[in-house]
Amino acid sequence: MSQSRKILARHAGRESLKPGELVEASVDLVLANDITAPLAIEEFEKLGRGKVFDTGKVVLVLDHFTPNRDIASAEQCAFVRRFARQYSVEHFYDGGEVGIEHVLLPEEGLIAPGSLVIGADSHTCTYGALGAFATGMGSTDVGAAMATGKAWFRAPEAIKVNVTGKLRPWSGGKDVILYLIGRLGVDGATYHSLEFVGDGIADISVDGRLTAANMAIEAGAKNGIFGVDLQAVEYLASVGVAAEEQALEPDEYGYTSELDIDLDVLEPQVALPHLPSNAVPVGEAPKVKLDQSVIGSCTNGRMEDMRLAAEVLRGRKVATGVRLIIIPGSPRVYRKSMEEGLFDIYLDAGAVISPPTCGPCLGGHMGILAAGERAISTTNRNFTGRMGHRESEVYLSNPAVAAASAVTGTITDPGELS
Amino acid sequence: MEQFQGRVWLLGDNLDTDVICPGRLLDAPIEEIAEHALESVRPEFRAEVRPGDVIVAGGNFGCGSSREQAPQVLKAMGISCVVAESFGRIFFRSAIAIGLPVLACKDVAGAFADGDTASIDVEKASVTNVAGGAVMSGERLSPEMLEIITRGGILELLKEKTGGAQ
The missing domain is CATH 3.30.499.10 (Aconitase, domain 3)
Structure with missing residues (x-):
């Protein structure tokens, strides 16, 4: 069975x-x-x-x-x-x-x-x-x-x-x-x-x-x-x-x-608006201008995710005009991230650190998109209006891609950051 | 079970529960959610929906979130039945649990234009376009599911089975 x-x-x-x-x-x-x-x-x-x-x-x-x-x-x-x-x-x-x-x-x-x-x-x-x-x-x-x-x-x-x-x-x-x-x-x-x-x-x-x-x-x-x-x-x-x-x-x-x-051949994927099934390898994603990057959620709010984001963000800055919101998913993940020094890396990069919440993933609060805005997000859904205005867009990715994209301001393969 | 005859709201594929009930409204009463139900695809829905209307949709209707406010708001706005080519399973299950008749019927979206009148027999799983057209056969609901819908939801059935308060 x-x-x-x-x-x-x-x-x-x-x-x-x-x-x-x-x-x-x-x-x-x-x-x-x-x-x-x-x-x-x-x-x-x-x-x-x-x-x-x-x-x-x-x-x-x-x-x-x-x-x-x-x-x-x-x-x-x-x-x-x-x-x-x-x-x-x-x-x-x-x-x-x-x-x-x-x-x-x-x-x-x-x-x-x-x-x-x-x-x-x-x-x-x-x-x-x-x-x-x-x-x-x-x-x-x-x-x-x-x-x-x-x-x-x-x-x-x-x-x-x-x-x-x-x-x-x-x-x-x-x-x-x-x-x-x-x-x-x-x-x-x-x-x-x-x-x-x-x-x-x-x-x-x-x-x-x-x-x-x-x-x-x-x-x-x-x-x-x-x-x-x-x-x-x-x-x-x-x-x-x-x-x-x-x-x-x-x-x-x-x-x-x-x-x-x-x-062996699986590249980081990005799901384009407005369905999670619109997955393409990160290199084939359009180079759109991003307004926000969200790292967290029930999908990617665990220690491995927090560490991956920090690995990409270490010594780098979030691009001007991009809001990077990082949401450790639980009190344990929050404390451990702090103890490992990840918060310093996030703050030095210019990120906002949120308490654990589902908030922006479902357009609730803590990072809502305006009309015409675009976000890359480690969350799970990119339906029309999911993170805010019905004319906003969400691109789904893993935490490393979301962090690299926050740094450049457009969808970016972390392996290509200099 | 009664048969339904109603005016059709024709909707597309993969209509998710965020569109039926935007996430930001999940702490709002059903009357307020109703002000915004389906607004991103059918802005006129709120003003024009009438009790007894039916929804005919493409595949994967109600996919996404488990929010029961989605079937609740459609029921509260007077939708008598939802017929779709297929359903997101949580929406399908919740609709049955709250006594909103649902029926899966292959190719049904192509048999209707918006505003047509549909005649639906949930028990026999048949759907007809009253303006003409063949009787379409959908997937029959199990006797258990039909019983839940007939009683008006799983709570009514459970109350009856256990004799209410214990």
Whole structure:
């Protein structure tokens, strides 16, 4: 069985599952944030259960419009805060404990291989990097699951992604996934699980795998999943989760399609407006004038990303007319970046350092674009109007490309900086 | 389940949830989101949409964010049914969960012009252009999905199953 269906079957009390079957399954973790939890809580309360199914398995993170940008967002957070207190939700992240949810939860040791995680956030699929079945849902499904601990699932068909070779300088997990979305299209994996296999994965860090799994949804996938290798076991041990190595098994029902990615020839990718599937090698991206560069988000707000940005920015200055915003994704990433001296490099380069927030990625706050402005961004979506005005543009890239582009003021391959 | 007959809003491919409900409005009440729903592709939508209208769209409708405000706002504005060539799966799932009928039907966008009248039978998964044209067959929803929609959403079904408050 595909790893995704194997996990689903186990949580549904089934020996096996065929693609397409509908099952009700017990979930291990239910997640929501400040923009999706309020609706979920309203639905939860309509059920009148008086308690959440497990106070240790509901996670609430106030990360999207925080630190609160206005009264409406403050009211939403106050509503979620009251709920968390009233129902004794153990994993409630507020104030200085807030990280961007999908950067935060793995660091907090909340994600275990083989677990079934649902979240009212489409990028919940991030956790597949650690061998979990993780997928996004709407607030009503999540509100119901907060009460019942269950949700219905359609068992997914699988697409096999075979990764071989070794990463080139300045390429990483972001380039793997942008290239893959470019190949599949934004709906090429709808309802499917993306099962990442192959000896090339050993060369992709856990941070890079979290980036790749994070954007599985941008190809329409239900989830993306990796096996658990020694590197993953060591990462999990470092956050207090005991795990054993487990490779992905072949799916006896076969794969809808199989794709090969050769890291030996994978160049840094840039997704042009207005779809993540518009991926081209950085050298083929148009030399447009940029107004902003954003480095952070649930896609690229981890330590590897912060270090890559610093490596490019060390001793360099952001181009006149470009605003570089760097967003360490969690309190741990923030502190470590500071301790490693990365903040000095950022500040010397002329960057703004933001507290952990989803802010600009979804056009919320902390870096909104005006009409006609263009940004390069390590975030995950470049839809029309995503980061601000509907006549603005977003180009997606990895952190090294976003940093190099901030330095030159146009889309730039970091390998070409003098 | 009832059948729907309504005026068609014809939309294109890959219409994402940021377009249906801009991210900046995710702390706003549904009435305020409605002021801006679909504004970047159909600025007249707010003023001209009527209760009972249907959306007919190309592939991957509702892709992107999990924000349930997207199906919520369409339902609140009176859209009776969304028929698309395919759906982003979270939108599809959420629409069912809140009792907004959805139907996937291959090549449906090419069978309608904006403003045509569509007749839709969700249970039979059939779609017809009332002005003429063959009956198109979409993908049937499972009995479980149909039941959720018929009850008006998953909450209503759960309440019924558990007898409400415990």
